[in-house]
Amino acid sequence: MTAKTSVVKLEGVWVTYHETLALRDVDMEIEDGEFLGLIGPNGSGKTTLIRVILGLVKPDRGRVEVFGVPPDRLGARHHLIGYVPQRSQGDWSFPVSVMDVVLMGRYGRLGLFRRPGKADREAAMRALEDVQMQDFARRQLAELSGGQQQRVLIARALATEPKLLLLDEPAAGVDAYGEEKFYELLQGLKEQQGLTIVVVTHDIAVVSAYVENLACLNQTLYTHAPPSEVITAGTLEKVYGCEVELLAHGRIPHRVVEEHDGHGGHNVPGGHG
Amino acid sequence: MSDILSYPFMQRALVAAVLVGVVCSVVGTYVVLRKMAFIGAGISHSAFGGVALGYLLGLDPIGVAIPFCLATAMAIGWVSRRGRVSEDTAIGIAFASTMALGALFIGLKEGYNVDLFGYLFGSILAVSASDLWLILGLGLGVVLVVALLFKELLFVSFDEEMAAVSGLPVRALYFLLLALMALTVVVSIKIVGIILVEALLVIPAAAAHQLTRSFGRMMGLSVVIGVVSGVAGLLFSYWWDLPSGATVVLTAAVIFSVCFALSPKRRRRPALSRG
Numbered sequence: 071m072t073a074k075t076s077v078v079k080l081e082g083v084w085v086t087y088h089e090t091l092a093l094r095d096v097d098m099e100i101e102d103g104e105f106l107g108l109i110g111p112n113g114s115g116k117t118t119l120i121r122v123i124l125g126l127v128k129p130d131r132g133r134v135e136v137f138g139v140p141p142d143r144l145g146a147r148h149h150l151i152g153y154v155p156q157r158s159q160g161d162w163s164f165p166v167s168v169m170d171v172v173l174m175g176r177y178g179r180l181g182l183f184r185r186p187g188k189a190d191r192e193a194a195m196r197a198l199e200d201v202q203m204q205d206f207a208r209r210q211l212a213e214l215s216g217g218q219q220q221r222v223l224i225a226r227a228l229a230t231e232p233k234l235l236l237l238d239e240p241a242a243g244v245d246a247y248g249e250e251k252f253y254e255l256l257q258g259l260k261e262q263q264g265l266t267i268v269v270v271t272h273d274i275a276v277v278s279a280y281v282e283n284l285a286c287l288n289q290t291l292y293t294h295a296p297p298s299e300v301i302t303a304g305t306l307e308k309v310y311g312c313e314v315e316l317l318a319h320g321r322i323p324h325r326v327v328e329e330h331d332g333h334g335g336h337n338v339p340g341g342h343g
Numbered sequence: 344m345s346d347i348l349s350y351p352f353m354q355r356a357l358v359a360a361v362l363v364g365v366v367c368s369v370v371g372t373y374v375v376l377r378k379m380a381f382i383g384a385g386i387s388h389s390a391f392g393g394v395a396l397g398y399l400l401g402l403d404p405i406g407v408a409i410p411f412c413l414a415t416a417m418a419i420g421w422v423s424r425r426g427r428v429s430e431d432t433a434i435g436i437a438f439a440s441t442m443a444l445g446a447l448f449i450g451l452k453e454g455y456n457v458d459l460f461g462y463l464f465g466s467i468l469a470v471s472a473s474d475l476w477l478i479l480g481l482g483l484g485v486v487l488v489v490a491l492l493f494k495e496l497l498f499v500s501f502d503e504e505m506a507a508v509s510g511l512p513v514r515a516l517y518f519l520l521l522a523l524m525a526l527t528v529v530v531s532i533k534i535v536g537i538i539l540v541e542a543l544l545v546i547p548a549a550a551a552h553q554l555t556r557s558f559g560r561m562m563g564l565s566v567v568i569g570v571v572s573g574v575a576g577l578l579f580s581y582w583w584d585l586p587s588g589a590t591v592v593l594t595a596a597v598i599f600s601v602c603f604a605l606s607p608k609r610r611r612r613p614a615l616s617r618g
Contacts, residue, residue: 160502165560174506183491185493
């Protein structure tokens with residue numbers, strides 16, 4: 071633990087929104103190269119935590135450091151963070167091409183007034199290749215399916231050439247098969263580019279098969295450990311309390327094993343039991 | 344046609360109309376995509392307060408309208424960004440109170456003989472030589488700023504939060520856009536009138552939005568529609584002796600209806616199945 075450097079460090083972070091407590095005394099360290107799943111019930115503060123790391127929300131109390139400095143002091147190093155927001159936030163009828171959107175990932179590096187050049191287009195194209203969307207570069211965003219739009223947003227985040235990638239419910243609106251493909255993609259990116267990745271998700275079953283650690287949040291951080299420990303230790307019950315809806319989904323896995331059966335089928339443990 | 348062009352007032356009005364068509368359409372593209380039409384209405388109506396104040400003080404009404412509109416735009420932006428009052432409430436307050444101030448100033452001015460109707464609905468006779476220089480200077484300035492910050496304005500319009508994460512000065516860009524809207528309103532007052540400017544901030548861009556899914560083409564088409572509406576509206580105004588604001592805006596509205604009817608977009612939006 072001590073040998074690795076931490077990319078994100080939170081100490082005693084408290085956040086209230088309009089007098090509602092969103093985060094309570096959160097301590098957290100995310101190590102360089104970690105692949106972390108951030109889970110918790112609805113309204114548990116997952117998105118707030120991401121926004122704190124991004125510098126979009128200032129904590130009422132506590133310290134936040136990203137790459138050793140508070141996130142609003144990153145200055146020219148903003149591009150070290152890649153962010154994929156929740157799909158529901160986007161304006162999907164906005165008249166832009168896929169290339170336009172991915173190039174936006176380069177704007178922070180470019181600085182004011184300067185137009186993207188050849189090197190930026192190449193970086194954008196590489197990012198599109200990473201998510202296998204290179205054939206769609208000239209298409210308009212509004213013409214794509216939900217899953218394709220999601221991949222474009224990831225390409226945009228990758229085009230900044232980040233060291234830390236934060237994804238807020240990236241698999242929402244993608245079917246189970248697409249979801250597994252999606253996590254395989256993230257895993258590949260982590261291995262090839264040495265990214266630190268944080269994924270916010272509802273889907274404990276699927277994410278557990280891919281991430282190294284799970285962080286369970288419900289206003290405060292309950293645990294930050296490998297999935298096998300989190301799932302067996304009864305932590306989930308503690309975190310989710312009587313969050314019946316999720317339990318009734320039958321998606322809490324007994325044991326999650328990555329399954330491949332050769333012809334691309336998928337198997338979600340628990341299913342709809 | 345040539346006899347129309349021989350009148351100096353008509354030459355000035357035509358140059359002004361072309362410029363108004365361009366500036367309104369360029370800025371209007373952002374207004375439409377960022378859904379800021381109501382802010383546009385708030386800022387444009389505040390021009391009435393500025394114009395009336397100019398009259399009361401014996402100064403150039405348009406000259407006074409510039410700081411007045413800028414101040415109102417900044418105030419709306421500041422209040423709505425603070426989040427304690429919702430944006431549309433802030434606009435609703437600014438909208439009515441600046442118009443009320445205008446009425447107050449007019450009332451205070453003894454024995455007024457203002458061409459109020461011209462200011463409210465536009466007039467082809469209104470553009471003086473000095474107005475034209477002001478319109479040209481401000482209009483080209485607005486277009487230049489948009490050209491310089493094209494990519495930044497596109498990014499914040501598409502996804503402001505993401506732009507903030509990338510390190511763009513989103514707050515400054517928001518206030519800049521409000522300032523550009525205020526200046527666009529001032530540029531347009533003489534031809535289109537205070538009451539009707541807001542329509543020209545919205546209609547050409549909205550019509551173009553019906554026809555294309557490309558941002559660049561939307562802005563280009565919007566400019567074409569804006570200029571055609573401006574020039575055609577001016578000619579209708581001349582032929583039928585009507586307020587130019589009315590004919591310009593109605594021309595634009597007719598073009599919008601045609602674009603809407605012919606729109607190839609079925610707006611097939613991918614299903615957002617979220618739990």
